[in-house]
Amino acid sequence: TELLPNTTYAYRVGDSAVWSEWLHFTTASEEQAPFSFIYFGDAQNDLKSRWSRTIRGAYSKMTDADFLLHAGDLVNRPNSDHEWGEWFYAGGWIYGMMPSIATPGNHEYERGANRTRILSRHWRPTFRFPQNGPKGLGMEETVFYMDYQGTRIISLNSTIFSFNKEIAEAQVQWLIPLLENNPNDWTIVTMHYPVY
Numbered sequence: 251t252e253l254l255p256n257t258t259y260a261y262r263v264g265d266s267a268v269w270s271e272w273l274h275f276t277t278a279s280e281e282q283a284p285f286s287f288i289y290f291g292d293a294q295n296d297l298k299s300r301w302s303r304t305i306r307g308a309y310s311k312m313t314d315a316d317f318l319l320h321a322g323d324l325v326n327r328p329n330s331d332h333e334w335g336e337w338f339y340a341g342g343w344i345y346g347m348m349p350s351i352a353t354p355g356n357h358e359y360e361r362g363a364n365r366t367r368i369l370s371r372h373w374r375p376t377f378r379f380p381q382n383g384p385k386g387l388g389m390e391e392t393v394f395y396m397d398y399q400g401t402r403i404i405s406l407n408s409t410i411f412s413f414n415k416e417i418a419e420a421q422v423q424w425l426i427p428l429l430e431n432n433p434n435d436w437t438i439v440t441m442h443y444p445v446y
Contacts, residue, residue, distance in 0.1 A: 255278060256278070256279040258274055259275060260272050260273070261273055261274070271343065273343060275348070276316075281400075282400030282435065283400065285401075286314065286315045287317045287319050288318050289321065290304070290305070290320050291320075291322065293324050293337060294357055297325070298340055301336070301337065301340040301341075305344060306344070315348060316349075316398075317349040317351055318345075318348055318349070319403075320351070320353070321440055322352075322353055322354055322441075322442030323356065323358070324355070324357075325370075325372075326357055328360045328371075331372075334376070350377070351379070351396075351403060351405070353440045353441055354392050354407060354442065355409060358409075365413050367409065367410060367413055369388075378391070379392075383395075383421075383424060384417075384420040387417050387420055389420075393407045393424070400434050400435050400436060401434050402434045404428060404437065404438065406421055406439060407441070408442055408443040408444070409442055411443065
């Protein structure tokens, strides 16, 4: 809380005896300003051997990117502690210095009864996204938007489009005014599946 815009901060996490290394990040500008980001889809498999090389290689080419954008399927099995652990291990300190914006893919869901889908128990503890999506449908922190330096970034939960018409329609009705009343010059809509 109370962070200033366009300011670099250093932090570490710990207690009186054990501390992490120092990490730093820079907050966004309140004004329209150029930015860059790294886009990823489907880390999903072989996280320690392949995802580690992918994210580290991307970071080494774009160390000044402002954030990471993940378009779903971060892991293969939604509630596998081991896979989430490998996802964190592979990105290591990069996750501590560069914010992640993520939208869930089908592999962030387990199958429930009657064609329902249940979001990974790791999603909400891992990410802290705006809770400004459609209300009352269990879409918190999977359908959201944020305005970032002259760009509106919108996350849609397209995985649920195939399984729940009520949630699909609620997302469409929520999206229309966001696009019609967008004060920004640019819009990014991220989703795992195409919605057509």
